[in-house]
Amino acid sequence: MTELVPMTRKGYDKLKAELDHLETVEMPAVAQRVADARSEGDLSENAEYHGARESQGMLQAKINLLRDKLNRSQIIDTANVARDQVSFGATIVVKDLDFGDEETFILVGAGEEDYDAGKILFTSPLAQGLVGKKLGEKVTIDVPAGKVKFEILEIRFDD
16 A cells, blocks of 8 residues: 655645756756757767766656655645644644753644754654654654653644
């Protein structure tokens, strides 16, 4: 079964706009670079040609990734999620039980993540460890860097 990618309408529209830009602006520009470099002759020693082809391949991979996310998207209306527990679209304030500091996370869908602003993907290990938890609960979550222990201090929805 194909795993769905939860996102808001805003996140979907952002990814769609990025895909459209890549396909209609970036890809034609790279294709022109390849054509220009090809016209310079011997391709075996043409660094410009090989660089342009590599750029084209990386751009195509990004386009394919965006198409896949959009094809598997599941638009979530945050007005319909449970408000008494951590769920999609929630802003959560937690206390790190090892260090005593507070952190704020916003659980967002694809296209809206911004780790510097505390917006983490709903599908990330950290977010999945918080989902379903209620105010005051303590939780230990396995993340790639080890284990983190939090107490949930606040759950709110800012929509």
